[in-house]
Amino acid sequence: MSALCGWASAATPAGTIIRNQALASYTDTDGNRVSVASNIVETLIEQVAGLQVTSNQQQRATPGSRISFSHRIQNTGNEIDRYLIGAGNAGGSIDLLNIEVFADANADGVADSANSISVTPGVAAGDDFFVVITASIATGAIDGDTAQLLLDVISEFDTAVTGQNLDTVTVGTGPAITVVKSISPGSGLSPSGSHTITLTYENTGDAAAGDVALIDALPDGMSYVPGSARWSHSGAALSDADPDDLQAGMFGSVRFCAYHTSCVGLPEAQGDADTTSLNQLTAIFDLVDAGQRGSISFQVNIDAGLPTGSLANTAEFEYDIAVGTISRQFSNTVLFEVLADAGVVANGSTSNAINGLNEPVSLVSVGQGGVVVFDNIIWNTGNATDTFNIEVQAAQSTFPPGTLWQLLRDGGSSALTDTNGDGLVDTGPIPPGSFVTVGLRLQLPAGVAGNNSGLGFDLVKIARSVTDAGIADSVLDHLDEIVANVVDLTNQAPAGSSGALGQGPGPEASPVSVVTVDAEHIARFDLYIRHQGSRTDTYQLGASGTAAGSALPTGWQVQFLDPADNSVITSTGVLASGMSRHVRAEIQVPADEPAGTHSVWFKAYSASTGTSDVKHDGIVVIAADSLSIEPSLSAQLEPGGSVVYEHLLINNGNTRIDDITLGLDESRPDWSSVLYLDTNADGTLGPGDLPYDSPLSLLPGESVDVFVKVFAPADAATLQRNVTTVSARWNGDADLVQIQDQSTVNDSRVAIRKEQALDNGCDGQPDDPAGFGPDQIEVTPGNNCVVYRLTATNLGLEPAYNVTIHDYTPAYTRYRPIAVCSRTPCWVQEPAQEDVGIISAETDQLLPGDS
Missing domain, CATH: 2.60.40.1510 (ntegrin, alpha v. Chain A, domain 3)
Structure with a gap:
């Protein structure tokens, strides 16, 4: 999306390999900020006589x-x-x-x-x-x-x-x-x-x-x-x-x-x-x-x-x-x-190289499953330019198992790389009396919260001199607490609001709300899921037959609907702290279910953090003769793809029902579907199953499998939804039962590729416009440049928003403006002429396939 240019100092030792890796960040359709790293490019410094x-x-x-x-x-x-x-x-x-x-x-x-x-x-x-x-x-x-x-x-x-x-x-x-x-x-x-x-x-x-x-x-x-x-x-x-x-x-x-x-x-x-x-x-x-x-x-x-x-x-x-x-x-x-006399201090101060100053580098809290970055200051206290390898003492860390770490250059603009070819990531050359900021980025595991029994969490980094491996200093990074996300599942109104039922952690000993099934043998509940925490979260929805989470009773079916449009949903979507989501839960019970009050337990669960809440409700069942078709289903598919929904048509009454006719209807005219019967009774749609073409008859308690194969058009847009209505009619079409299947087109993914080309003379243009590539190139130091090209591409089927490419001038180089974007709008931030620092370019969105 932008081209960046740097030059190598003439004093850079011949044979030095300049390695550079960029980072890109974007907001996905769930509202989460995602970072991805580019490939590493290498520039080999040639010998110059003097x-x-x-x-x-x-x-x-x-x-x-x-x-x-x-x-x-x-x-x-x-x-x-x-x-x-x-x-x-x-x-x-x-x-x-x-x-x-x-x-x-x-x-x-x-x-x-x-x-x-x-x-x-x-x-x-x-x-x-x-x-x-x-x-x-x-x-x-x-x-x-x-x-x-x-x-x-x-x-x-x-x-x-x-x-x-x-x-x-x-x-x-x-x-x-x-x-x-x-x-x-x-x-x-x-x-x-x-x-x-x-x-x-x-x-x-x-x-x-x-x-x-x-x-x-x-x-x-x-x-x-x-x-x-x-x-x-x-x-x-x-x-x-x-x-x-x-x-x-x-x-x-x-x-x-x-x-x-x-x-x-x-x-x-x-x-x-x-x-x-x-x-x-x-x-x-x-x-x-x-x-x-x-x-x-x-x-x-x-x-x-x-x-x-x-x-x-x-x-x-x-x-x-x-x-x-x-x-x-x-x-x-x-x-x-x-003679060179190596020295290093790793602390938390950008103003003074006193050992122990602003140590440990401490943060108070971070949300469950979140990201935390510690900035450590690596000072060269020796009398010669030196490079310091950075060692992370991961084995001695008290952060939760599953914590992922990454070392970053100043401001987190790019990943820390190995600048001298010894196989260890390092700071790059630091002049005497100067410092470099090394960031430690930790991605915490989703299911852990707390303060480690009051001790907090610690991780040690060591900066070790390349000039003299015996010279090293450590710095301690400390986090006081990982704050858990909280979810509250209630009836009638969001938690904290007037009329909310079932507030606080569940499950309750007795039902909070009791609902009687209607003539269609459906019990409907108004549920509210409220999220509280330091980061956004998404909660999956479920229902069970016990407080421990066992399956619903045999023959029971549940679906969750968006009350705004009655579309089938399986999760709340992204919730910011303090937000709530209204969901309608519909539980279909068998027609022959014994009369009485039956318990059901609803659950909201975060797959990323493990946060959950369970609420106890009740269903009153009144027996009635009827024909049912179940369940309503939802799925995702790609443009031009298809999805198969399986339904069961059941005679829940006590008499034979003849002349049952089935029908299909699409919410979008460019979608289509075909109805099949499970002819060979194997429970899956296959070549032996025949399309439905004539009325059916069912004895009391008898059922038949029905398959609905839904086709999305090839030009279906990302997040486009289609509702397929499946209906069954009898008694001369006087009686009707129907369900709806919801199909959604969805995908989102952004990748970044970094390439480089030679620009002898630093005129801002590559010597060979077709010469960009990720492979190592050779460059003579002095007034010669390397042009970097960073390309972010949306490989998914959904838009990516606020896409930002980050990079940092690598070791031994100085920046030569200006960076150029390939699209508009685009906002560029870059260092001054012959300075070092962060280069970033941001655009409002990338549609699928865009770069």
């Missing part, structure tokens, strides 16, 4: 020296990939010599081995790989010469995906400072510590450098440990305060200040967001001789509350040469990997 290379660098070097540059290669695709690496001269006044690329797996700015590489190992999606490029400066280079070095990186999966960095070397005689940064260990939880950062400096030039300043502004999430700094040339702790304090070492002295209010007037870090030197570590060496090497090391802690990912940090440095100051230079970039 990379980022950082960063362009500058360095000063002396003729004949060896230089190195550190670079970071990041996999920004959605699957593991390898990268082809090339490095070469790219301009400048001179060429570099002996250019090689080496792996730097620990990101310390130093080659891991003497073996150069031309391709990386496999790099997982979102991970990094570091390389070091080394080259030599020609000995004949002179002051002012420049060389440019190009790093070229190509995805092995998709060679069209590339990245480059351009490094620049300036040749100069005199000092040449390099700085290499490292951190150990390079990964940990949030919070954790301490971790050691080392800044190693070296003068690779041929003259001393003055006022060599090392600057390190730590990234957000990383905190300096006061008093932890050490200089390799002294070994003693460096004072964090007083930037003018000269602290002596084996080679020269250093002025040091770190994260202190006194750290003013120092070279400001270019890599942080402020304009003060207070929030950084600064070390200024008065002199670094040619060939001299040293290091500053210090401790850092990792702050609490950080998400998974990398904290990138680059040190800065500058120094003086004979003719001035070398402008700001940068070390290699080091990464600290914040």
Whole structure:
């Protein structure tokens, strides 16, 4: 009935299967709200390559020296990939010599081995790989010469995906400072510590450098440990305060200040967001001789509350040469990997992830045989996006046996599915600090009510981390009471009204009402059935010969009629709470029934909830001679179908009756019927039974079986009713007896089918308009969409009203409006552009066969 479109994020891992299932609801002809689920459709995410290379660098070097540059290669695709690496001269006044690329797996700015590489190992999606490029400066280079070095990186999966960095070397005689940064260990939880950062400096030039300043502004999430700094040339702790304090070492002295209010007037870090030197570590060496090497090391802690990912940090440095100051230079970039730390809270609060808040999730009551939905809030309290499997502890449930459960996504718009292929339904990915609402829908069995001896009813759900199966939390869903429906069967007026007889639970010890049979041996009772409860209900009608429910006496027949049109009914139809139904009960007794008062017990019974009431009435029988035909019957059939009613024609008198003629009459002119006699006396209509064609004779007490075969026209409408009147006449047609058979055309059923098609480029139209189907499709993430088509079809023979299709944007997708209906009127509700949520479409009715 409507088409819905979604798109998959480029970060969605390759191989992910997006599963989605829709729900539809409608009101049937009994007034009940019915929900049906669609088939599940699957979308397979394809691999997309991506990379980022950082960063362009500058360095000063002396003729004949060896230089190195550190670079970071990041996999920004959605699957593991390898990268082809090339490095070469790219301009400048001179060429570099002996250019090689080496792996730097620990990101310390130093080659891991003497073996150069031309391709990386496999790099997982979102991970990094570091390389070091080394080259030599020609000995004949002179002051002012420049060389440019190009790093070229190509995805092995998709060679069209590339990245480059351009490094620049300036040749100069005199000092040449390099700085290499490292951190150990390079990964940990949030919070954790301490971790050691080392800044190693070296003068690779041929003259001393003055006022060599090392600057390190730590990234957000990383905190300096006061008093932890050490200089390799002294070994003693460096004072964090007083930037003018000269602290002596084996080679020269250093002025040091770190994260202190006194750290003013120092070279400001270019890599942080402020304009003060207070929030950084600064070390200024008065002199670094040619060939001299040293290091500053210090401790850092990792702050609490950080998400998974990398904290990138680059040190800065500058120094003086004979003719001035070398402008700001940068070390290699080091990464600290914040590891995933799974956490989950399942509670009843959408405002706070406190364990136990709004728990248990409680409801006061629900009607007998009704539906109850508990909304549980699943919070990701870890520091990384995580998915949580949902486990229902059905075996430990105290809900009544026969309770059916179903897990639903936010608002009950669609069924919870398995988004990661591990065979368990789950929440889908939840970002850290966010939550998903998981609904537990319980369909209670019809015949159970009460409060479980005052304990109520409990069911536990567990949310378990996919990242770490040892991390889980449970939430308790509690229902105080299942409220029973109540029915009251009375005479003369509805229960609660003036004149009502037999109010309250039955059966009574003595008859409430006593009725004398008329000349046709029929006793007629006015009955009222009043329903009270939290949900609608329908009550079947019956009569019995004892309070325990045994059959009526031999030869007795009962039928229930609608007083408005005398149509035969077998139930009250749908009753809302407080409604009542007037029914006329007619009991036919045999003509030879002994005179006297006989008891009869009427019953109203709900097949869905088991609720019932029984009322005791009496029948006074006066013997009389007569001819009878019984019983009046009712049945349902399909358009173009037929139904057979069997009747018994009985001589209830004490004399022979001759020249009995039988007749048929239809209430609708387009219906027809044929009358047969039970010629072979087998009690069923068969090929050996002949159509009635001549008058009959019956001795006293003698009877004959008569069959009425009723045919409905092929174009009969749903709920169309026809009454066939069967008559018997005798005494020259002066005496007449007749009964009526009621035939009703009836059926109602709605089904929903979900299909999908690919929409590359997200233009809102399927690439192949004929390509819709329920089978799995493959889609490349990014600016590509899946178009869903949901079709609700009335497969029955009755209209379905207020038909609503529900769906929900599946995991890894965002919504692209607009949804379109195939019919009018139609009311659509949908999320905003690139949002997630419920999509629904409602129409007023579906006729049989309509979609």
